[in-house]
Amino acid sequence: MSEVAITGFAKSFDGGESFALEGIDLVVNDGEILVLLGSSGSGKTTLLRAINGLIQPDAGRVTVGGDDIATLDATALRRTIGYVIQGAALFPHMTVAENVGIVPNLREWPPERTAARVDELLQLVQLEPDDYRDRMPAELSGGQAQRVGVARALAAEPCMMLMDEPFGALDPVTRVQLQDEFKNLQRSLSLTTVLVTHDMTEALLLADRIAILASGDVAQIGTPAEILNRPASAYIEELLTTPRRQAAELKGLFTS
Amino acid sequence: MSSLAENLRDLPELLSWHLLLSLCALTTAATLTLILAIAADRSEKIKRIALDLAGTVQTIPSLALLAMMVPLLGGAIGFAPAYAALTLYGVLPMLQNTITGLDSIDGSLIEAARGLGMSERQILRRVRFPLAFPVIIAGLRTATIWVVGLTTLATAVGASGLGTYIFTGLQTRNNGMMLFGCFFAAALAIVLDQALGLLERALRNRHRGAARAIAFWFGAAALLAVFTAWEPTFESEREGPAASLPPADESANPAAPRRPLQGLALTTGSKPFIESYIQAELLALELENAGASVDNRPNMGSTILFDALRSNAVDCYVDYSGTIWATIMKREEPASRIVTLLEVAGYLLREHGIVTVGPLGYQNDYSFAMRRGHAARLGIRSIADLTDRNLKIAGDPEVFGRPEWRRVREAYDLESLSTVGMQKIYMFDAVMNDQVDAIVAYSTDGRITLYDLLLLDDPKQVFPPYDAILLVSPQAAENAALIDVLANLVNRVDETLIRDANRAVDVDGETPEAAAAFLWGQLRSPIAPPIASPDGGE
Structure with missing residues (x-):
């Protein structure tokens, strides 16, 4: 149902002179975490935003659950897809509960149902509802804000999640903790997820499959093991240098 | 006070x-x-x-x-x-x-x-x-x-x-x-x-x-x-203007004929200077005495007030023949007092349907004023004596921009005078402290008598005559009773009376209302005879 298929996708930001992305074919399977990996400017965010219609392709098409999204109502579609961006982007004039309740509200759920759902989600992202419900975003730490951001994306029981560098702006300890928690959450809900990052270590730890974008194209797509064992190019080999070295060093520390 | x-x-x-x-x-x-x-x-x-x-x-x-x-x-x-x-x-x-x-x-x-x-x-x-x-x-x-x-x-x-x-x-x-x-x-x-x-x-x-x-x-x-x-x-609306009537009037004769404007609501207005406030209050007293209720709008701009009269937003007010002559009719050449009056009245009726009930009886002209001693020392009696003199003259800024000033300067060859624009209320201090040699004053200003200033003659009659004239809007003029009531004020106020009233406000700190009440009392006292009409005959 929530399978995403991107075919022949192309996007230009200068009226067709050059293409940020061209001839992209990509499938996201039901229940998996697909990580889009690339350096800045590689088009990974563009591709992510094409899935919920924030960006219209110049060529090709995007289908969600078999339907071409060009034929769907964009706002209605977005209300069925969770969306998390870097730094959480909580609305500063709304309480935590109001932020989490936005999409249920837009979908005109009865208030009691929304309130119950908000509490359930705050518990899920490990924020005690009675403590956090009425706080303003300014009163939260970065990690807490990002947890609320995830809860907000999950609120209206979306069929899938789109995440744009969701753990990017966090300190290393919080980041690892949230990555773990999210991975568990995703498994238990078997939530189809597309996650954008430029951090190879994060990709290797979270992904079911990784799609590496370079020069406007998909350079390699595969499971973390496939990427690690058979990098398709020198560039990908280079991307793996840091995680490998870190892993080796850590291993050395543990065995010594 | x-x-x-x-x-x-x-x-x-x-x-x-x-x-x-x-x-x-x-x-x-x-x-x-x-x-x-x-x-x-x-x-x-x-x-x-x-x-x-x-x-x-x-x-x-x-x-x-x-x-x-x-x-x-x-x-x-x-x-x-x-x-x-x-x-x-x-x-x-x-x-x-x-x-x-x-x-x-x-x-x-x-x-x-x-x-x-x-x-x-x-x-x-x-x-x-x-x-x-x-x-x-x-x-x-x-x-x-x-x-x-x-x-x-x-x-x-x-x-x-x-x-x-x-x-x-x-x-x-x-x-x-x-x-x-x-x-x-x-x-x-x-x-x-x-x-x-x-x-x-x-x-x-x-x-x-x-x-x-x-x-x-x-x-x-x-x-x-x-x-x-x-x-x-x-x-x-409920009580009518009875409250503002002098008590003597109440007992005299409350019958209908004495209140011909009973129930009529009228609007008058004034420009932002003392004499205009007094004129409006005087109109209000006369109209209220006749039974009308009066809404007085003070401090209106000169042309705004005229436009309001023309479009019936204001029913009546007092303006000056010379002002209409120069600013509304855009006439350049001066004319005698009676010709100005007649032409202005004819123009207003013909072009705007405004009725001129008549002159109040005094002129408030532009006049050059000097301290008597200073004038005698310099040997000055008329504007003609100012020709080619290196003197300083003050006036309100509007005066020096008016066409009348341009004409007087050309007629008497006054290029050598230096002009200082200042608010009217500071002019008199300036001339009394010898900061300026002369001022362009208004002939009915209460301070002229207070400081005993000499008004210079205008032998060539370059300044047009500024008769205070009582104007009624086209619509209000259809009410003959209103014209009759206002006619009571025609030719009743002379220069001395208005100067005293101006002085009461300007110098003694009375309110314009009080000064108008004084003036109105003078007009109603049986001893006060109607003053002579402009051309000398009745």
Whole structure:
């Protein structure tokens, strides 16, 4: 149902002179975490935003659950897809509960149902509802804000999640903790997820499959093991240098 | 003396009108701003045009904008033109802040809102407006201070407000009255500004109760203002002007023939100088004595008052034949007193349907005045003696811009004189302290006799004669009884009487009302004979 298929996708930001992305074919399977990996400017965010219609392709098409999204109502579609961006982007004039309740509200759920759902989600992202419900975003730490951001994306029981560098702006300890928690959450809900990052270590730890974008194209797509064992190019080999070295060093520390 | 108590007596009514005018203009400006801001949000072109238009309005001097509204609204005076001008003035600060506020929202928040499935309209209403709210309110507060301040100028188009104290106080050298008006205008601006600040904070901190309480007080103040502003009108309609009649009249003969204007509501007005205030009060006394109720609009601009008469917004007032001759008829050459009167009366009737009931009986001409000793030392008796002299002459700034001044300078070859423009109230001090050699004064100014100044002859009769003439609007002139009543004032006031009345206000600090009452008493005393008509015969 929530399978995403991107075919022949192309996007230009200068009226067709050059293409940020061209001839992209990509499938996201039901229940998996697909990580889009690339350096800045590689088009990974563009591709992510094409899935919920924030960006219209110049060529090709995007289908969600078999339907071409060009034929769907964009706002209605977005209300069925969770969306998390870097730094959480909580609305500063709304309480935590109001932020989490936005999409249920837009979908005109009865208030009691929304309130119950908000509490359930705050518990899920490990924020005690009675403590956090009425706080303003300014009163939260970065990690807490990002947890609320995830809860907000999950609120209206979306069929899938789109995440744009969701753990990017966090300190290393919080980041690892949230990555773990999210991975568990995703498994238990078997939530189809597309996650954008430029951090190879994060990709290797979270992904079911990784799609590496370079020069406007998909350079390699595969499971973390496939990427690690058979990098398709020198560039990908280079991307793996840091995680490998870190892993080796850590291993050395543990065995010594 | 006009005391604090007298100022306080009018305060509820004038403050109420001031508040109402400001609030109505601000509310309309805020609504207009909202509509414009939403339209501007959809199109860059509309945004640019709206901001340019609002900016252009701001470059028009406020007094000019007010004056422009009178002809634009078909000669209407009072609340309507003031409301229109102040509304336009209020739009710019609000529009600028609203557009800036809406445009300065963090892009990632809008991105998040869109990604969560909000439509552009929902983003505007639920995210951008609430986040821009403090900036929008800051614009509203700026506009509030501007508009409350500018409402003091609205008296120039005949709207009631605290400006009445300021203008009248300034012209009658009553600093207490002027400061009284300034104080309450400033206090009103500060109170409204602070209340808006509290409202914004209450809304931001979600103190719904506090916000409701502030909104309630705004409403209550506006409602109270409506009742206070209208109450005097109700009263005068109920009781008629009987209260203002001298008691002797009551006992004499209360029968109908003595009150031919019973039940008639009339409007008169004055320009911002002492003699004009007295003329308007004199008209009011005569009309109220005949049973009419009179609404007096003080401090109106000269051409605004004339336009208002022409369009029947004002029923009657006193102007000067020379002013109509030079400013309205644009005539260059001077004529004799009687010819000027006849031509002016004929022109007004023919071109505008305005009826000239007649002259009050005195002339208030432009005159060169000097200290007697100073003039004797220099051997000066007439304007002709000023030719090729290196002397300094003061006058109000308007005088030196008028066509009459150009003609007198050419006729007597006065190129060597240096002119100093200053407010009328400072001219006399300047000439008495020898800071200037002569002044261009008005012949009926009370200070001429006070300081015993010499009025120089005008042997070539370059200045036109300025007879005070009683004018009635086309519509009001259809009422023969009204003309009859006003005719009681024709040829009854001579130079000595008006000069005494002017002096009572200017020098002795009486109110124009008191001076007019003195004048009116003189006219009604049986001993006072009608004065000679201009050409010498009856």
